[in-house]
Amino acid sequence: MSGSVIIKASNLVKWFGEGEARTVAVKQASFEAQYGEMLYIVGPSGSGKTTLLSMISGILRPNEGSVVVENQDIWTMKDDDLADLRLNKIGFVFQDYHLFPRLTTVENVAIPLILKKMEWNAAMKLARDYLDIVGLKDRADLQPVKLSGGEQQRVAIARAIAGQPDILIFDEPTASLDGDTGRKIVEFVKTNILNEKRAIIIVTHDSRIYEYADRIMKMEDGKVVGYESGYENSQRHEK
Numbered sequence: 047m048s049g050s051v052i053i054k055a056s057n058l059v060k061w062f063g064e065g066e067a068r069t070v071a072v073k074q075a076s077f078e079a080q081y082g083e084m085l086y087i088v089g090p091s092g093s094g095k096t097t098l099l100s101m102i103s104g105i106l107r108p109n110e111g112s113v114v115v116e117n118q119d120i121w122t123m124k125d126d127d128l129a130d131l132r133l134n135k136i137g138f139v140f141q142d143y144h145l146f147p148r149l150t151t152v153e154n155v156a157i158p159l160i161l162k163k164m165e166w167n168a169a170m171k172l173a174r175d176y177l178d179i180v181g182l183k184d185r186a187d188l189q190p191v192k193l194s195g196g197e198q199q200r201v202a203i204a205r206a207i208a209g210q211p212d213i214l215i216f217d218e219p220t221a222s223l224d225g226d227t228g229r230k231i232v233e234f235v236k237t238n239i240l241n242e243k244r245a246i247i248i249v250t251h252d253s254r255i256y257e258y259a260d261r262i263m264k265m266e267d268g269k270v271v272g273y274e275s276g277y278e279n280s281q282r283h284e285k
């Protein structure tokens with residue numbers, strides 16, 4: 047499936063507020079993401095990255111334009127179908143992990159499985175397997191507060207992949223991590239989580255991880271203004 051389109055966003059427009067208070071956050075943005083690719087979205091603060099992500103993941107309805115995910119035009123779907131798509135096809139890893147502090151790490155990872163109505167014991171068993179994939183099987187019964195930032199990030203990754211999403215979205219994955227841990231996480235994700243049935247989208251400001259991108263899409267002032275390859279970009283940063 048590598049090379050074919052998993053997300054096609056066309057002419058997306060989103061504004062907030064009305065009249066003089068109106069801010070147009072995304073202005074006619076179009077792009078495609080492909081199966082098997084790690085696509086970065088970069089750009090200055092306020093350039094519309096989060097708003098764009100919210101529209102392609104079925105969270106925020108665009109004012110104009112369309113989003114097609116695996117051949118489904120998501121903003122024409124019924125609410126229930128859109129909720130199913132969000133649960134089954136899209137996984138989010140948030141900058142501050144969003145782990146539930148009172149649950150153990152394995153319970154955190156089991157959440158999407160329970161939401162998909164898997165029986166409790168089976169969900170916990172599978173959640174342990176996902177923790178094993180991210181190298182944290184021995185931390186399964188601890189609460190998140192006992193883990194380092196990099197470990198918590200890996201728990202969030204295990205939880206996101208437990209839902210078996212085709213599209214995995216990371217919002218600033220390295221922002222709370224030191225440079226070395228951040229690079230290791232992204233390298234891990236590229237080697238172990240990305241495959242040809244899946245796409246990974248990363249919003250980041252962190253040029254230290256550009257080398258892992260297949261493509262870097264640049265946004266400015268609500269618009270997509272160009273692309274670079276991760277390699278070109280890391281070469282430039284090394285000069």
Ligand SMILES: Nc1ncnc2c1ncn2[C@@H]1O[C@H](COP(=O)(O)OP(=O)(O)OP(=O)(O)O)[C@@H](O)[C@H]1O
Nearest residue numbers: 062063069070071090091092093094095096097098
């Ligand atoms: N809910 C909202 N209500 C009003 N304005 C908003 C809202 N969300 C975003 N905006 C505005 O839309 C513009 C784009 O914001 P957005 O968060 O998408 O940018 P960003 O590139 O993700 O920024 P950052 O890198 O700082 O997260 C900004 O001017 C922002 O103030």
